[in-house]
Amino acid sequence: MLSLSIYKQSWRCQYRIMNQDKKSGYHHGSLKESLILHAFNLLDEAGPDAVTIRAVARRAQVSHAAPANHFHDRTALLTELATRLFQMLDADVRRKLSEAESADRARAYMEALLEFGLRHPNRYLLMWRQDLVDWDDDALSACMDALYDSFVNELANLPRQSGRDPHTLAISLWSMIHGYVTLRLNGVFKDRSDEVSGANRAAAMLDLMLAQ
Amino acid sequence: MLSLSIYKQSWRCQYRIMNQDKKSGYHHGSLKESLILHAFNLLDEAGPDAVTIRAVARRAQVSHAAPANHFHDRTALLTELATRLFQMLDADVRRKLSEAESADRARAYMEALLEFGLRHPNRYLLMWRQDLVDWDDDALSACMDALYDSFVNELANLPRQSGRDPHTLAISLWSMIHGYVTLRLNGVFKDRSDEVSGANRAAAMLDLMLAQ
DNA sequence: CTCTTATGTTGTCACTGTCAATTTACAAGC
């Protein structure tokens, strides 16, 4: 019976790997992750509004009510996506920080935020859609808090900015980058004032704020 | 016959005034304006998502398909709202400008934007919802352009900023205020760092940018 | 008075989120 149990176990494992995305039988095996995967694809392809419960279920080749077992709400699904996106952003920040020289650590934060937004427009838009995402969710707000707190910390350690309130500086910088990305993704700067390279514009903006 | 025409004209006028919001007979009389009025009410009460064609039609006491005669789309209705909101914002800016001293004219712009956003959260959110509003609409983009251009103009005339690129300065300032308002409306700064008064925080942020 | 057009009406379709009732798979206890 032991061997049987082991066999079952390994079969289950193989089943899960093989059916990462396909259903063979009544149960899916790893539906939750599959739903998230397809939700991200839909998000990237067609924006937050396209990420409907039923569309995601269709892509996972599963009935329209199946996702309810894993996500109570549509909001719950989108909040899960947003939480993971904040984690991805955090990873980007850490990568940039590890490469940055000590003087440019604050800049690395801002650049990570900017690049993330410009590289994945729909993902960035979802992260800040208050009406789609539950900001009271513990996991989500924990990710947000961690990101913000480490940024404030970085700014407080900046030698030249010692006289300034780090919160004011943090909120100013964050607001500026976030505002710029948001306006740009919304097409406001489309053809205005040769808005070719967001990175160049943002660099000039950061110069305005940091270098003095 | 001339007198008849005049009589008809005045009767029509009176009819329109009397039935600003009520229908008496088959035709409404001034449905388009009534729809816009109720759409603004819905927007203020419950946000952009609550402004559905059918909900607006119900409030105007009219059938669900009636609005189609005045707005081809839901997008068309929301674009009309956004256009008017940009005009209101423009009026606010002009009012603030007329009160401002010459040194603080750029600041007046930013304060108008900030106050508009914090005073009318749902209106502000709608104005920047790329997925709900048609940014290629001529009337809308004309309003946007006028607002931005006059702001750049104001910054270019600032004596102390003569060495800087006015576009970079304009985009930086606009992005910062827009980002701050957006993040604040989304509840990001809810209890973080004593975010009590948006005006105070914003004043400190503007000091960071302008006063040096 | 008649004809046209603008502005309403009802009805329908496909889609959505959410719920209820049902069916199946899996695991644990005997």
Next chain:
DNA sequence: GCTTGTAAATTGACAGTGACAACATAAGAG
């Protein structure tokens, strides 16, 4: 091995949405 319970999927339904089509009526022009 068999039963039993629970997790995870199914179908079906409901109300709400935007959009369209077919139709009705009112207003105005000739």
